[in-house]
Amino acid sequence: KNEVEQSPQNLTAQEGEFITINCSYSVGISALHWLQQHPGGGIVSLFMLSSGKKKHGRLIATINIQEKHSSLHITASHPRDSAVYICAAHPLTTSGTYKYIFGTGTRLKVLA
Amino acid sequence: GAVVSQHPSRVICKSGTSVKIECRSLDFQATTMFWYRQFPKQSLMLMATSNEGSKATYEQGVEKDKFLINHASLTLSTLTVTSAHPEDSSFYICSARDWGHTEAFFGQGTRLTVV
Numbered sequence: 001k002n003e004v005e006q007s008p009q010n011l012t013a014q015e016g017e018f019i020t021i022n023c024s025y026s027v028g029i030s031a032l033h034w035l036q037q038h039p040g041g042g043i044v045s046l047f048m049l050s051s052g053k054k055k056h057g058r059l060i061a062t063i064n065i066q067e068k069h070s071s072l073h074i075t076a077s078h079p080r081d082s083a084v085y086i087c088a089a090h091p092l093t094t095s096g097t098y099k100y101i102f103g104t105g106t107r108l109k110v111l112a
Numbered sequence: 113g114a115v116v117s118q119h120p121s122r123v124i125c126k127s128g129t130s131v132k133i134e135c136r137s138l139d140f141q142a143t144t145m146f147w148y149r150q151f152p153k154q155s156l157m158l159m160a161t162s163n164e165g166s167k168a169t170y171e172q173g174v175e176k177d178k179f180l181i182n183h184a185s186l187t188l189s190t191l192t193v194t195s196a197h198p199e200d201s202s203f204y205i206c207s208a209r210d211w212g213h214t215e216a217f218f219g220q221g222t223r224l225t226v227v
Contacts, residue, residue: 030214031214031215033215033216035218040220040221041150041203041205041220041221041223042218042219042220042221043205043207043218043219043221044218045215045217045218048214048215086155086156090214099146099158099161100146100156100158100216102155102156103155104154104155105155107153
C-alpha cells in the first residue's frame, strides 16, 4: 500500500461541474503539496498546506491533519482544468532532505 | 511562485551519445535540487538529490555513472545522461528549493528520446 493514496485515479466531468480529488496519507507530514501536471509534462505548484484551507480562484484545498486527509476542489470546472493532479507529502523527517512522497495522480478530463 | 527553467524541453539523440539537461532557478537560490524520471502515466520517481557544492545523493537503483549530476552554483544544476540507450528514453524533470523552505518548484521537464 502506498503511503500516499489518491482517488479517483481517473475522472471525467462536464464543464461547470464541482470536482473533488482526495488524498490520504499514512505518514506524519510537515506539509502537503498539490501539483498540476499538464499534458505537455510541466508541473505547476497549486497549494502547499500544513493546516486548514487555502483558496485561489476556483481552486480550494483543505487538509485534516488528524484524519490524514486532504482534498482539492475545483469549482465551475473548465476544459482547461484537464490535467493530472498530484498530491505530494512532505514527511516529518530529521534528515532535512525534504523528499516528497507522491500520490499516483488523478487524471482529470473536463468535457465542454 | 518561484520559477524554475529546464532546458531543453525535448531532445532526440543517437544511441551512445551523451545528453545534458539544465535546470535553473531564475528568482531564488536553489540550495537543493531534485531530479526525477517519469514513465508514461506513472508518478514521478526520484533519481537523486543534490545540494549546491556537494556530490549528489542517488536513490537506490540509479546508476551514478550513467546519470551525472552537477550542482556547482546556487542557480544551476545539470543532469547528463551518458552513453544513452533507448531504454533511457523518458521524461526527466527537476525541482528546486531554497534553504529553509519546504516547498519545491518544478521545471517544465525534458522529454528525451534515444534512437
